[in-house]
Amino acid sequence: xxxxxxxxxxxxxxxxxxxxxxxxxxxxxxxxxxxxxxxxxxxxxxxxxxxxxxxxxxxxxxxxxxxxxxxxxxxxxxxxxxxxxxxxxxxxxxxxxxxxxxxxxxxxxxxxxxxxxxxxxxxxxxxxxxxxxxx
Numbered sequence: 001x002x003x004x005x006x007x008x009x010x011x012x013x014x015x016x017x018x019x020x021x022x023x024x025x026x027x028x029x030x031x032x033x034x035x036x037x038x039x040x041x042x043x044x045x046x047x048x049x050x051x052x053x054x055x056x057x058x059x060x061x062x063x064x065x066x067x068x069x070x071x072x073x074x075x076x077x078x079x080x081x082x083x084x085x086x087x088x089x090x091x092x093x094x095x096x097x098x099x100x101x102x103x104x105x106x107x108x109x110x111x112x113x114x115x116x117x118x119x120x121x122x123x124x125x126x127x128x129x130x131x132x133x134x135x
Contacts, residue, residue: 048104048107048118048120048127048128049102049104049107049118049127051118051128051130052102053130055102056101056102056116056130056133057130057133059097059100059101060097060116060133060134062100063095063096063097063100064097065093065097065111065134066134067114067134067135068111068113068114068134068135069113069114070113070114070115070132070135071089071112071113071114071115075089075113076113079112079115079117079126079129080126080129081126081127081128081129082125082126083125083126084123084124084125084126085110085112085117085119085124085125085126089112089113090110090111090112090117090119091110091111091112092108092109092110092111093109093110093111104118106120106121106122107119107120107121107127108121111134113134114131114132114133114134114135115129115130115131115132115133115134116129116130116133116134117129117130
């Protein structure tokens with residue numbers, strides 16, 4: 001008889017052959033929730049933020065953003081909306097101006113020569129360019 005007690009099914013386990021569906025239902029809910037978030041993120045990325053150029057220029061003046069020279073023509077041709085940011089030419093804003101520039105989820109402001117660019121943080125693709133904003 002002691003052997004049969006060791007083989008007995010615990011009270012909390014499902015019957016033999018039965019599946020615990022609550023675990024799978026929870027995963028389906030998580031997956032559904034995640035796909036909703038992904039759709040919202042994709043929609044946001046498909047429709048990038050609208051940039052208020054006057055606001056950005058006012059902030060740059062108010063917070064004394066450093067002036068800069070234009071890029072050499074060969075590099076400047078590589079800087080275009082919808083193209084990846086050429087490596088090594090961009091610098092992040094720092095100090096108070098970095099905190100005051102408008103924030104958009106998934107995007108970053110960078111300065112490239114005398115231009116200010118908004119890039120997709122994940123892909124480093126240029127979303128918008130404010131030409132000569134730092135002149």
